[in-house]
Amino acid sequence: MLLPSFDYYRPQSLPEALSLLGEMGEDARPLAGGTDLLVNLKLKKLAPKVLLDLGGLEELKGNRADDGLVSLGALDTASRLASGGPEVPGLLAMGAGALGSPQVRNRATLGGNLVTARPAADICLPLLALGAKAVLAGPNGEREVALDGYFKGPGYTVKEAGEILTRVILDAPRPGVGGGYQKLGLRQAMEIALVNVAAHLELEDDGKTVALARVALGAVAPFPMLSPGAASALIGKPAQETCFSEAAEAAAAEARPIDDHRGSAAYRRDMVRTLTLRALRQALSQAQGNQEAQA
Numbered sequence: 001m002l003l004p005s006f007d008y009y010r011p012q013s014l015p016e017a018l019s020l021l022g023e024m025g026e027d028a029r030p031l032a033g034g035t036d037l038l039v040n041l042k043l044k045k046l047a048p049k050v051l052l053d054l055g056g057l058e059e060l061k062g063n064r065a066d067d068g069l070v071s072l073g074a075l076d077t078a079s080r081l082a083s084g085g086p087e088v089p090g091l092l093a094m095g096a097g098a099l100g101s102p103q104v105r106n107r108a109t110l111g112g113n114l115v116t117a118r119p120a121a122d123i124c125l126p127l128l129a130l131g132a133k134a135v136l137a138g139p140n141g142e143r144e145v146a147l148d149g150y151f152k153g154p155g156y157t158v159k160e161a162g163e164i165l166t167r168v169i170l171d172a173p174r175p176g177v178g179g180g181y182q183k184l185g186l187r188q189a190m191e192i193a194l195v196n197v198a199a200h201l202e203l204e205d206d207g208k209t210v211a212l213a214r215v216a217l218g219a220v221a222p223f224p225m226l227s228p229g230a231a232s233a234l235i236g237k238p239a240q241e242t243c244f245s246e247a248a249e250a251a252a253a254e255a256r257p258i259d260d261h262r263g264s265a266a267y268r269r270d271m272v273r274t275l276t277l278r279a280l281r282q283a284l285s286q287a288q289g290n291q292e293a294q295a
């Protein structure tokens with residue numbers, strides 16, 4: 001299948017990219033790894049006249065740590081995130097490592113995953129559970145948007161057409177914090193999740209009480225969603241099975257799955273319960289491991 005014809009631009013700075021995007025409006029599309037965009041072009045679902053390759057923009061590259069926060073570049077690939085490093089929370093590395101295949105992970109970017117905003121997106125879910133913010137640059141400057149509030153529907157977010165997602169900001173990894181990621185698909189690899197769950201736990205200094213928790217659910221709503229009920233079943237409580245089971249029940253009750261050709265809503269709801277429990281156990285083990293390593 002051949003690609004349709006289009007003009008190709010490779011701006012060398014963010015202001016240049018924003019000005020080209022402003023000039024060309026809906027006719028232009030930013031291009032990052034191309035794993036979604038080029039597929040959609042081949043399938044003739046999209047026909048932009050211009051592709052703006054973001055690969056020349058230094059502003060979208062590299063990771064920085066400062067004052068307890070990390071800023072990850074939108075052009076970070078899933079492979080790079082999956083291989084971890086001091087600025088990459090374990091939970092994000094797990095999600096990125098579950099995306100597609102090695103070939104897809106070598107191209108797919110963090111920014112592309114957040115803009116594509118699929119309900120089961122493997123990078124979106126961990127970032128939502130981690131309480132991350134997206135940085136959107138547009139003609140009037142930059143704005144930061146918390147991911148809880150960023151997603152609006154499948155492939156639809158608060159990002160406007162003239163904006164480029166430049167970076168993501170989140171808390172730096174630290175002792176007593178852990179994550180768990182569970183993905184269920186019909187196959188082991190190259191699979192969009194049937195259900196996926198990302199759990200984030202922060203423990204008090206006693207190593208036993210939950211200080212903060214977020215549970216993000218995928219493929220059970222039109223976009224990645226947080227379960228407020230799961231968080232309130234955990235925060236301030238002992239990090240143990242009774243609370244984990246209550247949180248899993250709350251997550252299953254709040255999920256909004258629908259029947260489709262890949263699975264029934266009832267099955268998906270059951271799987272939310274099971275995967276939430278597993279993700280919380282994994283998060284606790286990582287949080288306690290981090291705390292012991294620092295002691």
Ligand SMILES: Cc1cc2nc3c(=O)[nH]c(=O)nc-3n(C[C@H](O)[C@H](O)[C@H](O)COP(=O)(O)OP(=O)(O)OC[C@H]3O[C@@H](n4cnc5c(N)ncnc54)[C@H](O)[C@@H]3O)c2cc1C
Binds near residue numbers: 030034101109164190
């Ligand atoms: C075989 C295959 C398997 C896959 N498996 C998975 C999977 O298991 N899990 C999963 O989550 N996804 C999966 N995907 C989807 C895809 O790989 C991811 O969504 C990926 O993260 C998209 O990133 P990209 O850099 O390739 O985006 P692109 O294709 O370059 O762009 C996607 C969209 O985002 C826009 N865009 C990209 N970057 C920016 C930016 N910085 N600012 C503004 N707009 C931007 C583009 O204009 C385009 O509309 C799969 C895709 C394929 C082809």
